[in-house]
Amino acid sequence: MRQKAFQDYYPDHFSHCYGCGRLNGHGLHIKSFWEGDEAICIFHPKPYHTAIPGYVYGGLIASIIDCHGTGTAAAATYRTEGREMDTEPPVRFLTASLHVDYLLPTPLGVPLEIRAKVKEIKRRKVVVVVMLSAQGKVCARGEVVAVRVPEHLMPDRVLRELTSIEGRED
Amino acid sequence: MRQKAFQDYYPDHFSHCYGCGRLNGHGLHIKSFWEGDEAICIFHPKPYHTAIPGYVYGGLIASIIDCHGTGTAAAATYRTEGREMDTEPPVRFLTASLHVDYLLPTPLGVPLEIRAKVKEIKRRKVVVVVMLSAQGKVCARGEVVAVRVPEHLMPDRVLRELTSIEGRED
Numbered sequence: 001m002r003q004k005a006f007q008d009y010y011p012d013h014f015s016h017c018y019g020c021g022r023l024n025g026h027g028l029h030i031k032s033f034w035e036g037d038e039a040i041c042i043f044h045p046k047p048y049h050t051a052i053p054g055y056v057y058g059g060l061i062a063s064i065i066d067c068h069g070t071g072t073a074a075a076a077t078y079r080t081e082g083r084e085m086d087t088e089p090p091v092r093f094l095t096a097s098l099h100v101d102y103l104l105p106t107p108l109g110v111p112l113e114i115r116a117k118v119k120e121i122k123r124r125k126v127v128v129v130v131m132l133s134a135q136g137k138v139c140a141r142g143e144v145v146a147v148r149v150p151e152h153l154m155p156d157r158v159l160r161e162l163t164s165i166e167g168r169e170d
Numbered sequence: 171m172r173q174k175a176f177q178d179y180y181p182d183h184f185s186h187c188y189g190c191g192r193l194n195g196h197g198l199h200i201k202s203f204w205e206g207d208e209a210i211c212i213f214h215p216k217p218y219h220t221a222i223p224g225y226v227y228g229g230l231i232a233s234i235i236d237c238h239g240t241g242t243a244a245a246a247t248y249r250t251e252g253r254e255m256d257t258e259p260p261v262r263f264l265t266a267s268l269h270v271d272y273l274l275p276t277p278l279g280v281p282l283e284i285r286a287k288v289k290e291i292k293r294r295k296v297v298v299v300v301m302l303s304a305q306g307k308v309c310a311r312g313e314v315v316a317v318r319v320p321e322h323l324m325p326d327r328v329l330r331e332l333t334s335i336e337g338r339e340d
């Protein structure tokens with residue numbers, strides 16, 4: 001059975017993200033999974049995600065790196081705390097800063113492989129390094145500084161919802 | 171008469187960008203204009219450009235900063251060379267690196283004002299600093315390092331097209 005993506009564990013309130021929210025009907029639906037110590041995401045850009053014809057739009061690359069980075073920050077925190085992603089309290093990260101170096105033009109029409117590694121992990125801040133490749137070549141390198149959403153800032157309705165889904169498996 | 175946006179001067183081949191291409195039917199159609207020494211862009215995110223409900227997706231913010239930054243790099247180069255944007259040879263920039271600091275959550279449902287200033291300008295490289303505000307508050311700060319597309323790397327068909335539009339005014 002295929003493992004659930006990091007993003008599939010996000011509470012509903014955090015699932016409207018244009019980049020990775022399962023509840024955003026217009027979004028990119030970026031999905032991240034563990035593969036050993038790295039988090040991997042395979043993404044298929046649409047034909048209209050163009051920079052110049054034949055190449056992938058840099059803003060899309062930044063978006064994928066961003067969501068894959070914050071997702072990895074959350075998943076790594078659960079791992080560090082020795083618990084599964086469906087346990088409480090919920091962990092969510094926001095992006096404090098995003099840096100992308102565009103190393104090579106990224107070809108359009110092939111799947112992109114995005115690999116993330118945790119560079120630094122603290123309770124409130126995680127730094128994730130992300131490499132984006134196409135056809136085996138690294139085309140972009142990113143770094144995401146992710147900060148944890150403090151529990152007292154999580155909206156009440158999230159906490160209510162989390163209470164209600166305790167033990168639910170879907 | 172409203173001035174033409176920087177992006178409206180791009181040759182057709184460079185007008186398919188998802189962020190700012192006038193020929194991309196699915197794109198964001200970011201438009202940049204001079205306002206004194208600054209370049210300004212007003213952008214209206216769609217309701218689905220969500221991070222968490224009520225706030226703008228960070229990847230969209232990165233995309234706007236990217237396209238507004240490279241557009242400003244091109245426009246500033248024409249200015250420095252003392253010529254209009256519809257004169258030859260054409261000038262286009264690609265993003266070498268993009269950095270965004272997310273300072274405040276950016277509210278969704280209001281227009282965003284994005285202002286760019288040239289920090290450093292050389293023939294082959296322009297560094298642009300970009301501030302993104304909503305309701306008068308700066309929510310994100312970006313820096314774009316833009317590199318000029320060398321003329322010999324411009325596709326032949328662009329050159330052909332440019333030759334054919336010489337003197338055309340639209």
